[in-house]
Amino acid sequence: MTSADDKDGVGPWVTVRLPDGQDLRAMVLQRRLEHDGSWWYEVVITLLERDNVHGVMKAVPAPVSFWAPPAACTPVEGEDYSLVPTTRAGHAARWLVERRVQVPGQEGPLLLVHRGDCGSVRGSREEVDPQRAWQVLQRPDAAQCAVCRPERALIAALQSPRSP
Structure with missing residues (x-):
């Protein structure tokens, strides 16, 4: 498989x-x-x-x-690791998108947007810029993390003239 x-x-x-x-x-x-x-x-x-x-x-x-x-x-032969x-180590992203591992019968969003320093990320994660984090947050299968609640900081980052 x-x-x-x-x-x-x-x-x-x-x-x-x-x-x-x-x-x-x-x-x-x-x-x-x-x-x-x-x-x-x-x-x-x-x-x-x-x-x-x-x-x-x-x-x-x-x-x-x-x-x-x-x-x-x-x-494993045939797998793509790219x-x-x-x-x-020592590099903290400003924004992370977590892809949650789905278990049969489990409910909830597949994607979670986090602040880069959030310790509650459990699934695979991707470092993203503020624009990409906002795009993901607009998807129907996505939500913001209930722990770090990045939405307000993300809006502020998007409104600043120098978004990282």
């Missing part, structure tokens, strides 16, 4: 080797260049958790993201 086959996916697949030797298929959310020159990959796997649905306990999908070093990640968002 490729990321193109996964209608709810947001990134390419990679095989991750865990410390106990198990290999898991994970979706790549982003990569990051650290201060020491090493690269790390944020990946997500879907595990199960229990949920009380109308008084009945059920197992439901639960996405879990974690950071893995490149030595633990093996590319669009994986890339960040650098």
Whole structure:
């Protein structure tokens, strides 16, 4: 299965080797260049958790993201990694667009617009300029983050003569 086959996916697949030797298929959310020159990959796997649905306990999908070093990640043939968002340590974007990992039965927007320093981003993220952030915010499948609430700051940035 490729990321193109996964209608709810947001990134390419990679095989991750865990410390106990198990290999898991994970979706790549982003990569990051650290201060020491090493690269790390944020990946997500879907595990199960229990949920009380109308008084009945059920197992439901639960996405879990974690950071893995490149030595633990093996590319999957046929996957395109060229669009994986890339960040650098110490570099904070002004605006981020998060593409949320969709779980069957989960409701809510697919895209969330955040301030660049927001700590609540969980899915893959893309650094964007104010114009692009505003365009995304106008989409029917998008919303602003309820934590950092970037809309007012974004409007101010768009009205200033020097939008970053």
